[in-house]
Amino acid sequence: MRGIAKKQVTNQQPIEIKNDQIFLNVIINAKTRSLEITIKNARLIEGDLIVVTNSEPKEFPKLNNLGTNSEINYEKTQKWKVNADTILGKYEPKQKDDWIKTNLKFNYEESEKIDSKTECYSHWISYIDKDGNILSKSCIRAYPTWMNDMKDSIQNFNMKQIFIPGSHDAGSYRLNFNPEKDETVITKYSLTQDDNIKSQLMHGIRYLDIRMGYYAFTKDKFFMVHGITKQRPLKEALEQLKNFVIETNEIVIFDVRKFELGFQNIEVHRELIMYIESYIGEYLVDATHSWDITLNEIWNSGKNIILTYGDSSMRNEFPNILFNIVQHRWGNKDDWSSLEEYLRGLHGHLTASAQSDMAELTPNAWGIITDKYGGLRKMADDVNPKVYELYSKHLGFTTNILSVDFHRGIAVTELAIHFNRLRKHTQQ
Structure with a gap:
């Protein structure tokens, strides 16, 4: 089933934040059903981005040599190397602990597709540096077991x-x-x-x-x-x-x-x-x-x-x-x-x-x-x-x-x- 990750290894460790660990979480706004992203320990280094996708990312294309965030032509960087999928949204963290409201809608019909083996589904959130390295990752999670x-x-x-x-x-x-x-x-x-x-x-x-x-x-x-x-x-x-x-x-x-x-x-x-x-x-x-x-x-x-x-x-x-x-x-x-x-x-x-x-x-x-x-x-x-x-x-x-x-x-x-x-x- 596309867009749903089944559990391979059970090693859930939410909220375990070390001093240098970037922590991401995604929730769903009740009124608008849009995604909201919480960040703790953002690095606030130029070029860092939070990227939303609808499949689990393995690697993003290198973003270096493309200028500053404001100068990057994202239309030319919409594909990442492994998944061949599109970037749904990208957001720049503004503060160390941030709360980002997006316009991306969650479709509750996606929840009907999950089962007792589902771990991640529908949307993935990645914190990447200017070179496309994934520093932290999260997703819409199910916790059936x-x-x-x-x-x-x-x-x-x-x-x-x-x-x-x-x-x-x-x-x-x-x-x-x-x-x-x-x-x-x-x-x-x-x-x-x-x-x-x-x-x-x-x-x-x-x-x-x-x-x-x-x-x-x-x-x-x-x-x-x-x-x-x-x-x-x-x-x-x-x-x-x-x-x-x-x-x-x-x-x-x-x-x-x-x-x-x-x-x-x-x-x-x-x-x-x-x-x-x-x-x-x-x-x-x-x-x-x-x-x-x-x-x-x-x-x-x-x-x-x-x-x-x-x-x-x-x-x-x-x-x-x-x-x-x-x-x-x-x-x-x-x-x-x-x-x-x-x-x-x-x-x-x-x-x-x-x-x-x-x-x-x-x-x-x-x-x-x-x-x-x-x-x-x-x-x-x-x-x-x-x-x-x-x-x-x-x-x-x-x-x-x-x-x-x-x-x-x-x-x-x-x-x-x-x-x-x-x-x-x-x-x-």
């Missing part, structure tokens, strides 16, 4: 010790949705992700925050919802989750925590639990274990899905399959300074349950009515880079679960891999 890839490092962690990437309101997405064309007043404040459940999992998400609605008079009665807005049918998520754990042997938390519509009758809860069990029952981790269960114990059990449930009476009725819900550490803040203060104040406070930092801005009702915020996409685009900086520099070492809106706009899986590796080293 990151837990198994670093099993030796994390297998003895329990579920409260491991850093887990999470998606807030994981079921709030639309298929084939183009925010620049299809956005409405409703979708502006109800959609929180751009990937379906399969794609979220393939890109490394291992905690799924699920909110439920019951619609008695429709063919599919159970839907994932966001507040009062109906989103995707639950069976879609369950089928994708089941197929994913069968294919990858990864461990996933499926957190069914809120029941927004139609759950006044306890029988509806029972019906939902039996419905979920009919799809993924054979893969459910024994809930009589506490959250202190280790990853190795879960893998040895041959079951991969931790199912939580937000109704205590149901947990008492089905104690073998329903864990207590993940504790949400939710600030309910609509501006970054307040959210940052809240998130900084969380760490060092542990509970008996797994806990998730809910690192997204929350609009208030009047702000939604007046469109004060510009929508959840804009809020995520504004806050995700700041969340990344906060956790990469300050909070990552003590984080259990980090849940975000529009997870492709923040390298949350890379953060998890990095800090899980650091935690292993500190235990040795």
